[in-house]
Every structure is written in C-alpha cells, then in structure tokens.
Amino acid sequence: MTDLSHQPISVVVVDDHAIFRSGLRADLDTRLHVVAEADSVETAIEAITREQPAVVLLDVHLPGGNGGGGAEVLAGCAALLGKTRFLALSVSDAAEDVVTVIRAGARGYVTKTISGAEISDAVVRVAGGDAVFSPRLAGFVLDAFGTAxxxxxxxxxxxxxxxxxxxxxxxxxxxxxxxxxxxxxxxxxxxxxxxxxxxxxxxxxxxxxxxxxxxxxxxx
Structure with a gap:
C-alpha cells in the first residue's frame, strides 16, 4: 500500500509575473509539489478547478476577469473552499487588500518579502488547517473581524x-x-x-x- 503521509502537498501558483513564478517554484522545498501555474483570473480559476490542489498561492492583484483579482478567483472557486485552501501572497500590505481576500475565503496572507523557506512553512501550515499571516498583517484581520x-x-x-x-x-x-x-x-x-x-x-x-x-x- 502506498504511504500517502509522505506525499508532497499539491500547490497551484497564481501570479502574473513569470519570473516571480519560476523563482518561487525553485524556492519551495520538497514537501510541496507545484502542479500548475496561472497568470490571470480566468487561467487561475481554470487551473484550480482542474487540479483541485491542497493549497493555492494566490497573488492579490491579477489581470482579467471583472477586475476583482485574487478575491474574484476565490469567488470563482467557492465550491472548492471546503478542500482547497488559499494563501494570499502579495507585495501589497494594505489593510484593504488583506481584509478583502480573507473575507473572500483565503486562509492567510503573507508578503513577498519572506523567504522561500518561510513560504514553504506557511503553505504546510495552511494545508494543515492553520491561518497564517505576516506579523503586522494579522492586526488588520483582528481589527476587521474581531478574534471572537x-x-x-x-x-x-x-x-x-x-x-x-x-x-x-x-x-x-x-x-x-x-x-x-x-x-x-x-x-x-x-x-x-x-x-x-x-x-x-x-x-x-x-x-x-x-x-x-x-x-x-x-x-x-
């Protein structure tokens, strides 16, 4: 019988910059396996629906669709939110961006300033059911929703x-x-x-x- 406990976590990377996607893919550790990439709202929804990965690394600002970016991708994949978890990964640390994607269903939000090892750890934690935020961003979520x-x-x-x-x-x-x-x-x-x-x-x-x-x- 195959031991599934050591199977890598399937990941879809969504970002409109090819250089960033290739660099990120190279930086992720062996616990993760990138099964697809996407560069727009439409291609992201298609790839995520097709692959149904454990985790999606999702940029907040994306071309295409109706201009809703990462939040629009989440809305388009609403039926998968019970099994696929989304981790927002963006250069933006604006409170509005953080709150918007969390309200749409993302399980966490980290900035692109963190290392490949830190992103890998964040993906593993999100796959396990945790909510993960870069330290100063967690406050935005608590302010918007309240811990209780x-x-x-x-x-x-x-x-x-x-x-x-x-x-x-x-x-x-x-x-x-x-x-x-x-x-x-x-x-x-x-x-x-x-x-x-x-x-x-x-x-x-x-x-x-x-x-x-x-x-x-x-x-x-």
Missing amino acids: SVASVDDELDRLSARELEVMRLIARGYSYKEVARELFISVKTVETHVSSVLRKLQLSSRHELTRWAADRRLL
Missing part, C-alpha cells in the same frame, strides 16, 4: 461537511434546488437533504435565514 467572531465563524463552519459547505454557499447565493443539483451533479433530493442538515447544524429555520447568516459573515 473569527473563532465563532470557524466553529460554525467546522460543523458542516465539505459537500454541505458547497450546498450552503450556492443556496445562500440564491440558487434554486435544481440549479444546485445541476452545478454539483447531484439529485434534487440530495440537495434537499443537505439543506435540511445545514439548517439543523446552524440552528436556522429557512433558506432566507441561511442567506442572511452567510451575508452577515461575509461568506457569499
């Missing part, structure tokens, strides 16, 4: 399975049961079962309450 609210949202989301999380996001965005079924390649009956389970676990009574719950927590 971040812990509360994480605890609530941890109650949901990966499939329930996918269904929850689509229902909260206004998809009908049929549209969710078509999007996730499951039956309408299965969608109904997942919705009932989500409502029960989150102690909500209707899809309208679910939409409000998700909007209040910046999960849409």
Whole structure:
C-alpha cells in the first residue's frame, strides 16, 4: 500500500509575473509539489478547478476577469473552499487588500518579502488547517473581524461537511434546488437533504435565514 503521509502537498501558483513564478517554484522545498501555474483570473480559476490542489498561492492583484483579482478567483472557486485552501501572497500590505481576500475565503496572507523557506512553512501550515499571516498583517484581520467572531465563524463552519459547505454557499447565493443539483451533479433530493442538515447544524429555520447568516459573515 502506498504511504500517502509522505506525499508532497499539491500547490497551484497564481501570479502574473513569470519570473516571480519560476523563482518561487525553485524556492519551495520538497514537501510541496507545484502542479500548475496561472497568470490571470480566468487561467487561475481554470487551473484550480482542474487540479483541485491542497493549497493555492494566490497573488492579490491579477489581470482579467471583472477586475476583482485574487478575491474574484476565490469567488470563482467557492465550491472548492471546503478542500482547497488559499494563501494570499502579495507585495501589497494594505489593510484593504488583506481584509478583502480573507473575507473572500483565503486562509492567510503573507508578503513577498519572506523567504522561500518561510513560504514553504506557511503553505504546510495552511494545508494543515492553520491561518497564517505576516506579523503586522494579522492586526488588520483582528481589527476587521474581531478574534471572537473569527473563532465563532470557524466553529460554525467546522460543523458542516465539505459537500454541505458547497450546498450552503450556492443556496445562500440564491440558487434554486435544481440549479444546485445541476452545478454539483447531484439529485434534487440530495440537495434537499443537505439543506435540511445545514439548517439543523446552524440552528436556522429557512433558506432566507441561511442567506442572511452567510451575508452577515461575509461568506457569499
């Protein structure tokens, strides 16, 4: 039997500068394996959807799409957020950039001033479920969300399975049961079962309450 515990962590690198991508790829250590690269919103969504890596190293400012950059990539890959984790990697240390991608679903944010060894460690930690930030950036997140609210949202989301999380996001965005079924390649009956389970676990009574719950927590 193959020992999967020593398999390298699959990574997709998203940055619009080819020289930076090649340098980063060379600096990452052997615990990580780059399975694809992308240089725009569209190519990033395509590569991430195709590869479904453990971690995406995601630049914040990217060409293409509707101008939303890394946050737009996260929105386009919302269905994968239960299994693929995103670590923002940018030259920007602006509070607005940090808060925007974290609200969109990134698990951390580091600046490009850190070393290859530090980036490798950050990817491993994010793959393991940690939230990772360059020291001065963590304060932006705490100011925007508050430590208690971040812990509360994480605890609530941890109650949901990966499939329930996918269904929850689509229902909260206004998809009908049929549209969710078509999007996730499951039956309408299965969608109904997942919705009932989500409502029960989150102690909500209707899809309208679910939409409000998700909007209040910046999960849409």
